[in-house]
Amino acid sequence: MTLETETLEKLFAELTDLMGTRFSTNLSSREVHGKDESYHIPKLPDAVVMVHSTEEVSAIVKLCAKYQCPVIPFGAGTSLEGQVIPESGGVSLDFTEMNKILRLSVEDLDVSLQPGVTRRQLDTHLRTSGLFFPVDPGADATFGGMAATRASGTNAVRYGTMRENVLGLTVVMADGEIIKTGGRARKSSAGYDLTKLMIGSEGTLGIITELTVRLYGRPEAMAAAVCDFESLEGAVNTVIQTVQMGIPIARIEFLDEVQIDAINKYSHLDYPLKPTLFLEFHGTEKGVVEQAEMVAELAEENGGNEFKWSDKEEDKNKLWRARHDAAYACKALRPGAGMWATDVCVPVSRLAECILETRKDIDETGLLSPIVGHVGDGNFHTVMLVDTDNEDEMKTAIAFNERLLERSLSMGGTITGEHGIGTGKMEFLLKEHGAAVNVMKTIKQSLDPLNILNPGKVVAINI
Numbered sequence: 001m002t003l004e005t006e007t008l009e010k011l012f013a014e015l016t017d018l019m020g021t022r023f024s025t026n027l028s029s030r031e032v033h034g035k036d037e038s039y040h041i042p043k044l045p046d047a048v049v050m051v052h053s054t055e056e057v058s059a060i061v062k063l064c065a066k067y068q069c070p071v072i073p074f075g076a077g078t079s080l081e082g083q084v085i086p087e088s089g090g091v092s093l094d095f096t097e098m099n100k101i102l103r104l105s106v107e108d109l110d111v112s113l114q115p116g117v118t119r120r121q122l123d124t125h126l127r128t129s130g131l132f133f134p135v136d137p138g139a140d141a142t143f144g145g146m147a148a149t150r151a152s153g154t155n156a157v158r159y160g161t162m163r164e165n166v167l168g169l170t171v172v173m174a175d176g177e178i179i180k181t182g183g184r185a186r187k188s189s190a191g192y193d194l195t196k197l198m199i200g201s202e203g204t205l206g207i208i209t210e211l212t213v214r215l216y217g218r219p220e221a222m223a224a225a226v227c228d229f230e231s232l233e234g235a236v237n238t239v240i241q242t243v244q245m246g247i248p249i250a251r252i253e254f255l256d257e258v259q260i261d262a263i264n265k266y267s268h269l270d271y272p273l274k275p276t277l278f279l280e281f282h283g284t285e286k287g288v289v290e291q292a293e294m295v296a297e298l299a300e301e302n303g304g305n306e307f308k309w310s311d312k313e314e315d316k317n318k319l320w321r322a323r324h325d326a327a328y329a330c331k332a333l334r335p336g337a338g339m340w341a342t343d344v345c346v347p348v349s350r351l352a353e354c355i356l357e358t359r360k361d362i363d364e365t366g367l368l369s370p371i372v373g374h375v376g377d378g379n380f381h382t383v384m385l386v387d388t389d390n391e392d393e394m395k396t397a398i399a400f401n402e403r404l405l406e407r408s409l410s411m412g413g414t415i416t417g418e419h420g421i422g423t424g425k426m427e428f429l430l431k432e433h434g435a436a437v438n439v440m441k442t443i444k445q446s447l448d449p450l451n452i453l454n455p456g457k458v459v460a461i462n463i
Helices: 005-022 027-032 054-067 119-125 143-148 194-198 232-244 257-267 285-301 313-324 326-333 348-365 391-410 426-433 436-447
Strands: 047-050 071-074 091-094 101-105 110-113 166-172 178-182 207-214 221-228 251-255 276-283 308-310 338-345 371-373 379-386
Touching (some): 005 047, 005 054, 027 047, 054 166, 054 178, 054 207, 071 207, 101 119, 119 143, 143 207, 166 194, 221 313, 232 285, 232 348, 251 313, 257 313, 257 326, 257 371, 276 285, 313 326, 326 338, 326 379, 338 391, 348 379, 379 391, 391 426
Parallel strands (some): 047 091
Antiparallel strands (some): 110 207, 166 178, 166 207, 221 276, 221 308, 251 371, 371 379
16 A cells, blocks of 8 residues: 555645644654564654544544555554554554553552553552552553553563453544443453454554553562573473462563573673573562472472572562563674564473474574573563574574474464564464454454555455
């Protein structure tokens, strides 16, 4: 879908009248909105609009529908499968200034906010409330983007993903109509679950302009731990046994020796260059001690070395800051290289097998690619550092990625646990879901008959 110059000029004239200086066709602004954190080739939108309200978004979408112009929602730009890249040009809607926290209910454990609010912004706002929001993908992503990609993160093993933690949404549909889905009640049997439909739809079915999310009371006690292992298998088996025993661990992250090397160099740490687990325990003071002791025992049985844990805030922050900086640490391993971060998720019982085969595959290809993951729920990432201008190297990376996705599917897993489909995994969505993809296309065509909402993502629609 490429619009004629005359059509764009008419649309831009109306958008200028509507938005004034918050509408821009400036090249530098378009370049910022034409890329994300992935290896995918950037593409420029035709224009960028800074939005401040649901009503503005509705008015803009109505104009874009009138001229059949693509609309691409943009938050922090931290997506990893090309979700914010304008495949067909169009108008990029920037939500970063639509960042108000609208309502907080300590009694009901929920908060309503605009989509441009970031994870750290909400965390700061909640600091004196005794509450916290657990979904923590690492990057300081916006809530609109986190909902649109069904984000997960380090706390998912205990608290779930965005799918479980969004109660309701305000959404602008493809014709500009404003709808509300869900609500503040913790359960409902009223009609189709449109909230869950929108979560993970990557801006292809509607544009999220407000969210209500559930909060949790801050635990009485929290402790972080780190333990390295003599073997990758021993580390992963400790994870599996922890989950199978029902130990209510809050975070359990796996980092292979390549990732540990990257973190040591980037964050100035000195962890042994061995497969390592980062863990966190939440609960009462007594409960946290019991959890840590039980996992320490499992680790020892699986070849773990010293199990170091601490309830000091500075120790916890140091550990998790290093984990959250993992992507940047990977980039620093090969300056100037492109970062191809991909993820899969398998049943926990197949986790060790899948990671071991993947590590062997990486080593045999000669790629530089750390492995890191939220392994408590079977989700892990490989971070390939590739020269995107080297044709042979890219062919190697593409072939490895395909084998990884096939491996996950063969083990009853999925092609993505949290990064989403974007443009990068559309082909494999069909391999995972088969004829169900046709149902997805039917939903897309029903809700967005002109195919203007983030076209070229999740499912291919030709009109």
